[in-house]
Amino acid sequence: MSVSIGRRKTLAAGGAMMAAAASPASFAQSLPTGTVRILVGFPAGGGTDVMARIIVEKLKEKTGLNIIVDNRPGNSGNLAAEMLKNGPTDGSLLMYGTSATTVAQRVTRKQLPYDVEKDLVAIGLTGTVSVAYVVSSTIGVKTFPEYIEWLKKNPKRQNFGTTAMGSMTHFFGVLMGREIGIPLEPIAYKGAGPLIADLSAGHAAAGCGGVSDFLSHHRADKMRIIAIGSPKRAQAAPDLPTIAELGYPKLSYEGFYGFYGPSKMSPGLVNLWNRELRAVVDAPDTKQRLLGVGLEVLTSTPAEMLTRQTNLIAQMTGIMKAAGVEPE
Numbered sequence: 001m002s003v004s005i006g007r008r009k010t011l012a013a014g015g016a017m018m019a020a021a022a023s024p025a026s027f028a029q030s031l032p033t034g035t036v037r038i039l040v041g042f043p044a045g046g047g048t049d050v051m052a053r054i055i056v057e058k059l060k061e062k063t064g065l066n067i068i069v070d071n072r073p074g075n076s077g078n079l080a081a082e083m084l085k086n087g088p089t090d091g092s093l094l095m096y097g098t099s100a101t102t103v104a105q106r107v108t109r110k111q112l113p114y115d116v117e118k119d120l121v122a123i124g125l126t127g128t129v130s131v132a133y134v135v136s137s138t139i140g141v142k143t144f145p146e147y148i149e150w151l152k153k154n155p156k157r158q159n160f161g162t163t164a165m166g167s168m169t170h171f172f173g174v175l176m177g178r179e180i181g182i183p184l185e186p187i188a189y190k191g192a193g194p195l196i197a198d199l200s201a202g203h204a205a206a207g208c209g210g211v212s213d214f215l216s217h218h219r220a221d222k223m224r225i226i227a228i229g230s231p232k233r234a235q236a237a238p239d240l241p242t243i244a245e246l247g248y249p250k251l252s253y254e255g256f257y258g259f260y261g262p263s264k265m266s267p268g269l270v271n272l273w274n275r276e277l278r279a280v281v282d283a284p285d286t287k288q289r290l291l292g293v294g295l296e297v298l299t300s301t302p303a304e305m306l307t308r309q310t311n312l313i314a315q316m317t318g319i320m321k322a323a324g325v326e327p328e
Helices: 005-021 024-030 047-063 075-085 099-108 144-153 168-180 192-201 211-219 267-281 284-292 302-323
Strands: 036-040 067-071 093-098 120-136 159-162 185-188 206-210 223-228 254-262
Touching: 024 267, 036 047, 036 075, 047 067, 047 093, 047 120, 047 192, 047 206, 047 211, 047 267, 047 284, 075 093, 075 099, 075 120, 075 254, 093 099, 093 120, 099 168, 099 254, 099 302, 120 168, 120 192, 120 211, 120 267, 120 302, 144 223, 159 168, 159 192, 168 185, 168 206, 168 302, 192 206, 192 211, 192 223, 206 211, 211 223, 254 267, 254 302, 267 284, 267 302
Parallel strands: 036 067, 036 093, 159 185, 159 206
Antiparallel strands: 093 254, 120 206, 120 223, 120 254
16 A cells, blocks of 8 residues: 555654654753762872873763762772672663773673673774883883993892782883893782872882873873883883883783673663763863873773673683683
8 A cells, every 4th residue: 555645744744743853952850860970990190090080071071961970999900890880780880990800800701790891882992092112210210221230230120010909000111120131029019099199109010901091191190101011102101111112022911991780781771871972972172081091092882892802802812812811
């Protein structure tokens, strides 16, 4: 049976109304109306925390929701991940996480209180970040070669602080020590904040974390980033030399940041949060602020984030085997 032109217009109008009902503006109405907590597995003041607060500030502005950053430092970020696993699944609890926790812990530990592939769901990337090796301004070192010479003269200080034991911020320093022929002993810190305090005071000579942890302090001459692990120079700081340029290409490594939810969160909610977060992170002013703290902004679908996570697990497993390090 044929449909009249008038009837077709009516159907088209109905379709347009349905499309409007599914517009981005209406997605926010389906998100939780109460307080939303964004877990951060590290103390306030570190790179992860700073980035989370930049995003949350814009997210509150866009959605009108009451969104707070909830710092839960401990166990290299695993405390926050375990809380997420056991938390509500209505979209009111998310985690802003780094691969230094989710991927690295999955590879380097035999037992964890959660399974990143079964207990957490990827919502979307916010960007990539490089591992950075930094020295305290109190030791008078400006470059990587100068640091090697300093280590030879100071055998009792051949160590470095790591922002997350069992992550690449730990193994990067250890493997770097092997490459330069000077064993470097890792010292565990509960995130970037305490490490930065010790570096500033001269209690720690060197440290390893994300570029975003140290960049503002590097620019203020409070400490110096002498090498980064990414395959290419960081857009946020093109003056920083890569470890490959310095002659150690095997140490190249690039991690990521992104949002996670508990695995039982509905696919619909995952997609709603993905839309809201991508819109916020991709906004020019947010991008600029995140770039300023060292994040190479890159948003994604949940599936794309999961693929990157899977690939990084495989890469880091290979790095561990090559280093002869077994999971603990």
